[in-house]
Amino acid sequence: MSDTREQILEQIKVQGDLVRQLKAAKETKEKTEKEMLRSIGRQWCCSAAFQCRRSKRAITTIVGQQLKAQEQQLHEQQQQQQQEVHKIDDEVSRLLALKAKLGGDAAPANQKFTLKTPKGTRDYAPQQMTLRQSVLDKIVQVFKRHGGEAIDTPVFELKEVLTGKYGEDSKLIYDLKDQGGEILSMRYDLTVPLARYLAMNKISSIKRYHIAKVYRRDNPAMTRGRYREFYQCDFDIAGTHDPMLADAECVKIVAEVLDTLDIGDYVIKLNHRQLLDGMFEACGVPASNFRAICSAVDKLDKSPWEDVRKEMVDEKGLDGVTADKIGEYVRLSGGAELVERLLSDEKLKAVPNAVKGLEGMQLLLKYCALFNLDHRISFDLSLARGLDYYTGVIYEGVLKGEQEQGPSAAKTAQNGEPATSEAGGTVGSVAGGGRYDNLVGMFDPRGKAVPCVGVSIGVERIFSVLESRALANKTKLRTNDVEVFVASAHKGLHEQRLRVLNQLWAAGIKASCLN
Amino acid sequence: MSDTREQILEQIKVQGDLVRQLKAAKETKEKTEKEMLRSIGRQWCCSAAFQCRRSKRAITTIVGQQLKAQEQQLHEQQQQQQQEVHKIDDEVSRLLALKAKLGGDAAPANQKFTLKTPKGTRDYAPQQMTLRQSVLDKIVQVFKRHGGEAIDTPVFELKEVLTGKYGEDSKLIYDLKDQGGEILSMRYDLTVPLARYLAMNKISSIKRYHIAKVYRRDNPAMTRGRYREFYQCDFDIAGTHDPMLADAECVKIVAEVLDTLDIGDYVIKLNHRQLLDGMFEACGVPASNFRAICSAVDKLDKSPWEDVRKEMVDEKGLDGVTADKIGEYVRLSGGAELVERLLSDEKLKAVPNAVKGLEGMQLLLKYCALFNLDHRISFDLSLARGLDYYTGVIYEGVLKGEQEQGPSAAKTAQNGEPATSEAGGTVGSVAGGGRYDNLVGMFDPRGKAVPCVGVSIGVERIFSVLESRALANKTKLRTNDVEVFVASAHKGLHEQRLRVLNQLWAAGIKASCLN
Structure with a gap:
């Protein structure tokens, strides 16, 4: 084939020039068309005025004829343009056909773009895959020990499935191009696809795990393990069970996973959405503002109270006194004794939601104690979790002490990343979840609810920690x-x-x- | 929150009506604007004509004033429209904010769409996952036995990475919506991402495997295991090795995988792109038409020769005599004896490409015999493979005898699927691959080539076969x-x-x- 390669390349060049010429010409004409439309009036009216010596009728006729001619011209021009569009399409097809002819040989000439993966994504080299596989295997072992069954769902969903599930985060969803047919979006988490799966298959009880990549058009911070394409390892328990049994098992699973991965000391923060709502009510937040204020509280792990207060007052229209009341509560954290104290808090006692939330926490803490998790958990009123769909217990597993990783944290700050609390005492969250009793019902035609509680392990952060540890220890993995x-x-x-x-x-x- | 839910729903309704009204009004106005632009001339020229009793100057002035007023009106109207667009944006935000307020509780009212996965995709239930995992585990075992290392790449690539690699199939690529930033497409196979990975990391030698989903906007035939989202299990050997060593190992891997999965009798068809090109040359096909004719030959596994000949002659401009010469060759298949016969074929002997291809086949067949693959392989001149990037040996693993699965094949045909040869003797392809020595070079800034050969196992078809077998045998897998x-x-x-x-x-x- 090499004897014709040069010929084809020459043909491609000529054809490419032709297409470019045609496109440029079309563009110029399009610009002038609108101009022409507007000027028809001026041009011909002036002409009419000049000819007003003749009779009214004659002028009308002349003007009419001339206008007609002009419009005819415009019409022809538009038809011609349409033909040109067809011609451009034809020539582009011819160009593509030529390029296709070259096939595998065409490339070196084409190579003009930067060789990279999309923003916020990365390849896994064999060394990294070995590490990743060992982490995932250990997690699956824990999930199976708790009776989990695996499912998998498509990487994209009908866009409508994701609509209205993520509150302020919805803007981070990747959409697919409309190429005809259904409108699709990349999955943002594994929870909404699970809910869709349960409703679609009328499943009212399952312990399922799902390990797969999810997609968020977030600001990546890859040195800290924050990517736009990242793995989630989800374990969820769907079905009606006695209060807090499933919730406590999820907390236990987080602890088992973090223990088995041996990535350092951690704490599992616990809170309850009903208690948060009750607290907001007790502080005087209008019910319509609960989710917005909750979303502000969620930022407390990254921003100081002053900033969060500012958001509440300036952006979300809360009055300062109410905000300060909230500020007092969200600073609290502790264990069973804190629950006791809050149960006798005058303001909270008066709000049924707050009492229910606190009673739930009380039972959860008791079960966690039975699971020997006392030293691992912290009831933390500042924990809010951003996603809209939670309705009960919420929790988050957080690694303590970046100190072991001092250099990488420092480097991160130097790179222009905001030097948040992550650089200080606690590391980013590596697990999170909660109860979402209404999500499945959102997909059921008759609104039939399936109560669910689940946990998601954010393994990218764990990969990061283990990778930098392997690097520091000069561990060599066989690939x-x-x-x-x-x-x-x-x-x-x-x-x-x-x-x-x-x-x-x-x-x-x-x-x-x-x- | 429930006391305000009704209020918010009411507000959403009102706000939704407002947005719809605004959008409808905007649409009507946009339609009229162009009309107005065109009619300015006619309208005011007529008016000028009626007033022609006055002096030329006066009329000119009047016409000028009126035109100016008209244009001013148009300008104001356009400004107003822009403001309206802003207003619509504002009202839409307000609507979204209201919906966000409702959060998790909003849904049952929203639920109006069909509950389904996107066209051509499916969920894996626990039972199916168990089967899938056991198949993938067995395949990984084979890959590891041959020294494979795993890698992983993002599910999407910069669009440019995929451009110009797939010939006529490029139209099947899923694009992501342009949401600002890079233009991305979903990966179409794992081979092009591998080539990108090798060039980007300047790797010139690797035995890698990659098991992941790929995406093709093809016409799905799910009962036959043809999906738009499907797994590929790829094993590729990159690097410079003695002729046919790596190629033979890939054929061996296909055989080992199909043996270990125990899915029935199969044949691995072998051919060589250089021989195909040489044969086309010997038949008198213009070199510029090789890829197009190759792509037609590729359809021989699904369409009868008459249809393929028609495509060659009618669509691809080949003369009938040349097509018939090709027709004689592509009907041939056999073993080492066929290679011998073709090496003494007068027409082929004269074409260096054909001789090189045949000599390659000779060596490959010898190595395959050493691997005890004699009874598994068939040198088949009709095998062409659609993708553009192959440069040497190509092969395809095909299951024989749908007979075992008679009912499902019959059902498929009833469902309106074309009753192709798949319903007859041979089942669809379950593995395929070949040599692509120029693909990595397409990504290297200096065109540095890394010779590669690889195989891709199409496991969806295998899942289908095993699933229907499990169903028939009423096998129950523990999940x-x-x-x-x-x-x-x-x-x-x-x-x-x-x-x-x-x-x-x-x-x-x-x-x-x-x-």
């Missing part, structure tokens, strides 16, 4: 399992080597003769 | 691994159950107390 390498002293002997290889493979031995 | 279920005769005893569970989990025993 292939070859047991026998078949070589020969002589250059030939191909057949002999292949015979030996064939025997080894047949015996189930991992072997290779190629590097 | 969870629970070893101990902790129950109590009394309704209470929650704490006791949790204590027992906690002990079991700590001992690594899979246990549950929730269904």
